[in-house]
Every structure is written in structure tokens, then in C-alpha cells.
Amino acid sequence: MKIDLRKVKVSDLVAGYEDRGEEGVRGYDKQLNIRPAYQREFIYKEKQRNAVIETVRKNFPLNTMYWAVVGDDFELMDGQQRTISICQYVHGDYAVEIEGSPRFFTNLTAERKQQILDYELSVYVCDGADGEKLDWFKIINIAGEKLTDQELRNAIYTGPWLADAKRWFSKGGAPAAAIGSKLVNGAPIRQEYLETALDWLSNGAIDHYMAEHQDDQNANELWTYFQNIINWVNxxxxxxxxxxxxxxxxxxxxxxxxxxxxxxxxxxxxxxxxxxxxxxxxxxxxxxxxxxxxxxLSIRAFTDNMKREAYERQKGLCVVCGKHFALEGMHGDHITPWSKSGKTDAKNCQMLCAEDNRRKSAV
Structure with missing residues (x-):
């Protein structure tokens, strides 16, 4: 695998920048795929995004980015959040506070605009086999915000199925979140909705399911299944x-x-x-x-005081086998089972040895 360090000006990076949503994000005169299938969605908050522009404006060094060679083009392996922050600012998508006032890129003086456009980014460009690039991608992300298990799976099982699945499950306003936010934990952009649905449908065999369906043209089965669950619960x-x-x-x-x-x-x-x-x-x-x-249900356990009282009443004898045990070798048990309205209180506590408690629990 060959790795070269290059200097890329912001003016070159933002040339031809285009965000076409589901169809992808491109830059560097359309030669750079800014959001490959294995990349997470844009997750920077305003403070983080603005800090990138402040770094560029002050000519401070920005963390190194990583691109991979794909035919005659490139795809971004690490640095998507910083790249999109820069491109969106130069293209007028948001303003940052400068000297106490919000300033879009178009509001800057010609000199300040040029300073940003002339800023040089440090980019390592990797040229190698797909497996080598994927291994490198995992390594360089160790130092950054840790990838979730599902984000790593997305890096492996790219294809039309994944592209369609992300349309339903992986966006900030994803349809899955729209119907399931009251029932499902996690954030769509961190692939947690997608992982949950896959886990449920595959009975935990997520990798196997994604490998089997990688080349499917759509994720209709998964999306229909998820909708059925939500409807059934409601x-x-x-x-x-x-x-x-x-x-x-x-x-x-x-x-x-x-x-x-x-x-x-x-x-x-x-x-x-x-x-x-x-x-x-x-x-x-x-x-x-x-x-x-x-x-x-995790029925409330007897307190140590309740168990001590029962132990003393029984004089340390298990009520089932009649043998004597130390307090530490016995377990609190409901005399009248909880399922028959027995309460977890001192009067309803009896002490069993570990073996008899195990047998009773297994019934």
C-alpha cells in the first residue's frame, strides 16, 4: 500500500462541492467522494463546526485528513466532519461569529476570503487494495471518535442494500425515527436504529444478514419488518x-x-x-x-436485615432440607410467592440453602 502526504488548498477542496443528499456529497472538482458508504452522517454540533472555521481563519494547524484512491478519483476515509464544515461555510450554509457579529463567507472582506481559500490542509492519500484501505480506516479512527460496531459493519458490507437501508434508518429525520422514537433508544446518525432493527430481524446474526443481502437492490424486508413491530406495539x-x-x-x-x-x-x-x-x-x-x-421483572430482593431476622427465626436451618448453614450460604425466599400476592417484607421471608433455592428457582 502506498501513502503520500499532500497539501490541498481550501479553494481546491471546495471546487465543485455538491451535497445531493442520498446521492452523495462530492468536492475537489467532483473527484472526492466526501461521504462514502462507510462514513457516518454529519454529527458536528455548531460549536465544533465553528471551531473548524476559527482554526482555518487563524491559520492554526488542522488535524490531518485521509483520502483513498479509487480509480481516477478519491474517497474520504477520515476527516468528513471537518471537510463538510469547511465546504458548507464557504458555500454560505451558515455563519460564524467574528468580532462579535455573525459573518457568512460572503460577508468577509476580500482579504479574509482569500486567506481561507489559500489555507492548506494536510492530506494523506492511500493507494492500495480494498482490504488494506479498510484496515487503515479502522486504525486511524481509533484516535478519533470511536466508531460504533454498526459503523464498522457498514464499512464492510457496502452496496445497494446498505444505501437503501440508510435511507430509512440512518438520517437525522429518518422515517424509522419518525415512527419509533418513543420506543427505540439511540441516534439514527450513529447507526443505532439500523443496528437495532437488524439485531431483531436476524436474531443477533447481524453480520450474517448483511453479508447475505449486501447486493440486494433494496432494504424493503427490513423496513417493512420494523414498521410491523411499531404498529404491533401501538x-x-x-x-x-x-x-x-x-x-x-x-x-x-x-x-x-x-x-x-x-x-x-x-x-x-x-x-x-x-x-x-x-x-x-x-x-x-x-x-x-x-x-x-x-x-x-427483577422482583425487589429482601434486605440484609430481613434475611437476618428470618435466619435467626429459623436458627440457621434451611426450611427445606433442615440442615444448618452460615448466613452467607443462604438465600432469601418468598414464603408466599410474589405471583400469589406475596410481599417482599420481613414476615414473608424464609431462608433456603443455595442448592434448595436453585431447585426452587428452576421450577
């Missing part, structure tokens, strides 16, 4: 609660989505459990009312 649980955000809805839909549900009965049970102080993981209620698994 219909099954029509009363929205903040605890619904972040629930693993995909696995629940995969298992229970085709089963008929009594929404009124579900709502009554959810309301009751939300008021139960023994349920410490309220978001688990939605899993529980469908699956019946108490493990989803």
Missing part, C-alpha cells in the same frame, strides 16, 4: 408509558406478534404492576404480561 399497548422506550420489542414481536391478545386485560395487568413496589424493573412488565416470566 395496537397491543395503546396506552403509552415512558417505560416502553428501550424495550426489546423485536424478540417479543417475533414470538407473540401473530397471537391474538386481549388489550384490555393486558392494560389492566400493566397498570397493576406499575403500582407494585416489588417490581423494580418496570420496563420488564411488557415482557412479563406476554411471557409470564418473572425474570423479566
Amino acid at each position: 395496537l397491543t399497548f395503546p396506552t403509552y408509558r415512558k417505560e416502553m422506550k428501550g424495550v426489546a420489542w423485536g424478540p417479543l414481536y417475533n414470538k407473540y406478534g401473530q397471537k391474538k391478545q386481549d388489550t384490555g386485560k393486558l392494560e389492566a395487568e400493566i397498570s397493576r404492576l406499575m403500582q407494585d413496589e416489588d417490581v423494580s424493573k418496570k420496563s420488564g412488565i411488557y415482557d412479563y404480561v406476554l411471557s409470564g416470566s418473572e425474570r423479566a
Whole structure:
């Protein structure tokens, strides 16, 4: 692999700059692909963006950028946020504060404009095989803002499927966020919506799914699946609660989505459990009312004082096997099960040895 250091003037970088949204962002007289498939979306906030222009205006050194040779053109491997910040400013997309007043590029004096256009960027240009360039891309990003696992997958499985999937899941105003923001955690531009949908559809085998569908012409299957989940949740649980955000809805839909549900009965049970102080993981209620698994709820544990009181009452004997154990070798257990309205209080606590507690929990 060959790597050369070049000096690129801002005037050359912004020549032919064009942001065509889904169709890509180009610069350097259309020779530079500023947003390849593996690049994240533009995530700089105003303060970061303005700091780039301030650095250029004061002729301070800006961090090195990295381009890769692709045929007769180039694609940007690292430095997208800085590159777009510069191009957008020169093309009049935003203003920065200079001497107490907001100034667009067109508001600057001819001398100040020329100073920015003459500023030289340090660019390493890499020419090698695709695998070599991808390895280098991963390495140079270690020092910057760490790439998410999904951003790295996007670097590997580029193609028409990914381009279409990003249209639905990876933009700031992505359709997936528009319908799922109350139910799904994460930020579309960091590929978290895309990763969540893929994880649900593939049962955790994201890499396998992306490899299998890399050359598909669209991501209709994934987008339709995601819409079906959101619609199912809204219909099954029509009363929205903040605890619904972040629930693993995909696995629940995969298992229970085709089963008929009594929404009124579900709502009554959810309301009751939300008021139960023994349920410490309220978001688990939605899993529980469908699956019946108490493990989803994280029932409140007995305190050390409650367990000590029960241990003394039992004189250190396990109520099942009758053998004596040290306090540290025993576990607090509900005499009347929580599922039968047993409370997590001192009167309802009994101590079991580890083995008998394990057997009971397995039933």
C-alpha cells in the first residue's frame, strides 16, 4: 500500500462541492467522494463546526485528513466532519461569529476570503487494495471518535442494500425515527436504529444478514419488518408509558406478534404492576404480561436485615432440607410467592440453602 502526504488548498477542496443528499456529497472538482458508504452522517454540533472555521481563519494547524484512491478519483476515509464544515461555510450554509457579529463567507472582506481559500490542509492519500484501505480506516479512527460496531459493519458490507437501508434508518429525520422514537433508544446518525432493527430481524446474526443481502437492490424486508413491530406495539399497548422506550420489542414481536391478545386485560395487568413496589424493573412488565416470566421483572430482593431476622427465626436451618448453614450460604425466599400476592417484607421471608433455592428457582 502506498501513502503520500499532500497539501490541498481550501479553494481546491471546495471546487465543485455538491451535497445531493442520498446521492452523495462530492468536492475537489467532483473527484472526492466526501461521504462514502462507510462514513457516518454529519454529527458536528455548531460549536465544533465553528471551531473548524476559527482554526482555518487563524491559520492554526488542522488535524490531518485521509483520502483513498479509487480509480481516477478519491474517497474520504477520515476527516468528513471537518471537510463538510469547511465546504458548507464557504458555500454560505451558515455563519460564524467574528468580532462579535455573525459573518457568512460572503460577508468577509476580500482579504479574509482569500486567506481561507489559500489555507492548506494536510492530506494523506492511500493507494492500495480494498482490504488494506479498510484496515487503515479502522486504525486511524481509533484516535478519533470511536466508531460504533454498526459503523464498522457498514464499512464492510457496502452496496445497494446498505444505501437503501440508510435511507430509512440512518438520517437525522429518518422515517424509522419518525415512527419509533418513543420506543427505540439511540441516534439514527450513529447507526443505532439500523443496528437495532437488524439485531431483531436476524436474531443477533447481524453480520450474517448483511453479508447475505449486501447486493440486494433494496432494504424493503427490513423496513417493512420494523414498521410491523411499531404498529404491533401501538395496537397491543395503546396506552403509552415512558417505560416502553428501550424495550426489546423485536424478540417479543417475533414470538407473540401473530397471537391474538386481549388489550384490555393486558392494560389492566400493566397498570397493576406499575403500582407494585416489588417490581423494580418496570420496563420488564411488557415482557412479563406476554411471557409470564418473572425474570423479566427483577422482583425487589429482601434486605440484609430481613434475611437476618428470618435466619435467626429459623436458627440457621434451611426450611427445606433442615440442615444448618452460615448466613452467607443462604438465600432469601418468598414464603408466599410474589405471583400469589406475596410481599417482599420481613414476615414473608424464609431462608433456603443455595442448592434448595436453585431447585426452587428452576421450577
